[in-house]
Amino acid sequence: MxxxxxxxxxxxxxxxxxxxxxxxxxxxxxxxxxxxxxxxxxxxxxxxxxxxxxxxxxxxxxxxxxxxxxxxxxxxxxxxxxxxxxxxxxxxxxxxxxxxxxxxxxxxxxxxxxxxxxxxxxxxxxxxxxxxxxxxxxxxxxxxxxxxxxHRFAMMLVGGELRVALVTTHCAISEVASKITKRAVLEKLEVLHQDLKSRFGVDSPRIGVSALNPHAGEGGLFGKEEIEQIQPAIKQAKAKGIEALGPFPADTLFARRAQLKLDAILAMYHDQGLIPLKLTSFGHGVNVTLGxxxxxxxxxxxxxxxxxxxxxxxxxxxxxxxxxxxxxxxxxxxxxxxxx
CATH class of the missing domain: 3.40.718.10 (Isopropylmalate Dehydrogenase)
Known part of the structure; x- marks a missing residue:
């Protein structure tokens, strides 16, 4: 080569x-x-x-x-x-x-x-x-x-064995919830799945999907984005052969990455995904544009x-x-x- x-x-x-x-x-x-x-x-x-x-x-x-x-x-x-x-x-x-x-x-x-x-x-x-x-x-x-x-792309940060892609990136926190749609989550899952296979050599990617709200919305008590947008996107991704798991509460998902044998995590917004990554990989993380x-x-x-x-x-x-x-x-x- x-x-x-x-x-x-x-x-x-x-x-x-x-x-x-x-x-x-x-x-x-x-x-x-x-x-x-x-x-x-x-x-x-x-x-x-x-x-x-x-x-x-x-x-x-x-x-x-x-x-x-x-x-x-x-x-x-x-x-x-x-x-x-x-x-x-x-x-x-x-x-x-x-x-x-x-x-x-x-x-x-x-x-x-x-x-x-x-x-x-x-x-x-x-x-x-x-x-x-x-x-x-x-x-x-x-x-x-x-x-x-x-037209279909995603930002992913890599630090050691941790890979974190984002549904939303550089926008005000007040705008995040309105941008978490079934279409947006599904699109990022598809792009992430494809690039993990073609550019990272992961034959059968397992992707952990983060919830948006505390406790994954607690059955709709703390927000309905999980029920109305994220869960349907995961269901549709699975129908397309994508092994997407979740949505998991964000405060435990990263700690469970190894246990769940995840190849990547899809976070809903910038700081939700990047704070854990930078805590473990500050100074040697890498930004990758997927898609x-x-x-x-x-x-x-x-x-x-x-x-x-x-x-x-x-x-x-x-x-x-x-x-x-x-x-x-x-x-x-x-x-x-x-x-x-």
């Missing part, structure tokens, strides 16, 4: 993205896993080399396949834009840094879609800054879904503007995101080889 080619987007140049990228290259671990190529303005990586004291060089290439010509002490970079860029201060994200981050995402996505690379690892961006730049998405997940014309026609992962942290430029940003989560992307590529290629 050929070595996977994985593209890395710069992220917001005012944040820690450039620093975690060069520090990740500095460990030597990326090269052992795949051919890694950064997409973004090279000058921000050069600045990150200075702040982190990583002794590598920036080598500009035009296409991912040219990265094989770059030596072990070089970081291959594809320039995402030819326009003249204004100065960017560490820790000060704004309209221009949002545009720079978005240009890298768009360029890298096209390269993966056209088969020039196998997967995409995105650097951290600031959602507010992306919106200031005119990219009106709740986050990179939705932006990538739009760019790849994916896209391309493989995409990202580190489970933001731009950290407050420490940008200090050379102290931890690359662990980024390295784990890169590692998981290569794992998924190999699973997909192995599955394709078996089918053919």
């Amino acid at each position: 050929n070595n996977p080619v994985v593209l890395i987007t710069l992220g917001d140049p005012a944040g820690v993205g450039p620093e975690v990228i060069v520090r990740s290259f500095g460990t030597g671990r990326l090269r052992k896993l795949a051919t890694a190529v950064v997409v973004g303005p090279p000058e921000f990586l050069t600045r990150a080399l200075q702040s982190t004291a990583v002794r590598l060089s920036i080598e500009e290439v035009d296409l991912p396949r040219e990265a094989s010509l770059v030596g072990e002490l070089g970081i291959p970079v594809i320039r995402s834009s030819r326009r003249v860029l204004p100065p960017v201060q560490w820790g000060r994200g704004g309209k221009e840094t949002g545009r720079i981050a978005a240009e890298a995402i768009i360029k890298a996505t096209k390269l993966v879609q056209t088969g020039e690379a196998d997967a995409l690892v995105t650097g951290p961006v600031c959602k507010e800054v992306l919106n200031l730049a005119g990219y009106d998405y709740p986050g990179q997940t939705e932006m990538l879904a739009h760019l790849t014309n994916a 896209l026609p391309i493989i995409r992962t990202s580190p489970d942290h933001g731009t950290a503007f407050d420490i940008a430029g200090q050379g102290t940003a931890d690359p662990t989560s980024f390295i784990e995101a890169f590692k998981l992307a290569t794992f998924m590529v190999r699973k997909v290629k192995s599955r394709s080889a078996c089918i053919s």
Whole structure:
């Protein structure tokens, strides 16, 4: 099997993205896993080399396949834009840094879609800054879904053996209940089931479904979403051959994961799913977008503007995101080889 080619987007140049990228290259671990190529303005990586004291060089290439010509002490970079860029201060994200981050995402996505690379690892961006730049998405997940014309997708966080997908993501807590519909829950179950099989190598996924309300609604006493929306979605998923279990009270589901032999958990909203995951995997969790026609992962942290430029940003989560992307590529290629 050929070595996977994985593209890395710069992220917001005012944040820690450039620093975690060069520090990740500095460990030597990326090269052992795949051919890694950064997409973004090279000058921000050069600045990150200075702040982190990583002794590598920036080598500009035009296409991912040219990265094989770059030596072990070089970081291959594809320039995402030819326009003249204004100065960017560490820790000060704004309209221009949002545009720079978005240009890298768009360029890298096209390269993966056209088969020039196998997967995409995105650097951290600031959602507010992306919106200031005119990219009106709740986050990179939705932006990538739009760019790849994916209509059924889901966000999943991975930390060690724990995998948690979400029905709702970045919305106000006051809006969550209205978004928990039979259709939404069933769609996420279908996407999760399919990607666990095709990209994680789980032949018969067991998915634990969380309730929305305390005590799973207590028979409707604390809310009827379980009875009217979640249970019917699970029943319909089972009819389609998906082994979905629940809904379970959220306060016990995660503790029972091993006992129930679950391959993944479907949580109803952002903090319900991510608090348990970050308690056990803070600093090395990975964000995965399910349902896209391309493989995409990202580190489970933001731009950290407050420490940008200090050379102290931890690359662990980024390295784990890169590692998981290569794992998924190999699973997909192995599955394709078996089918053919």
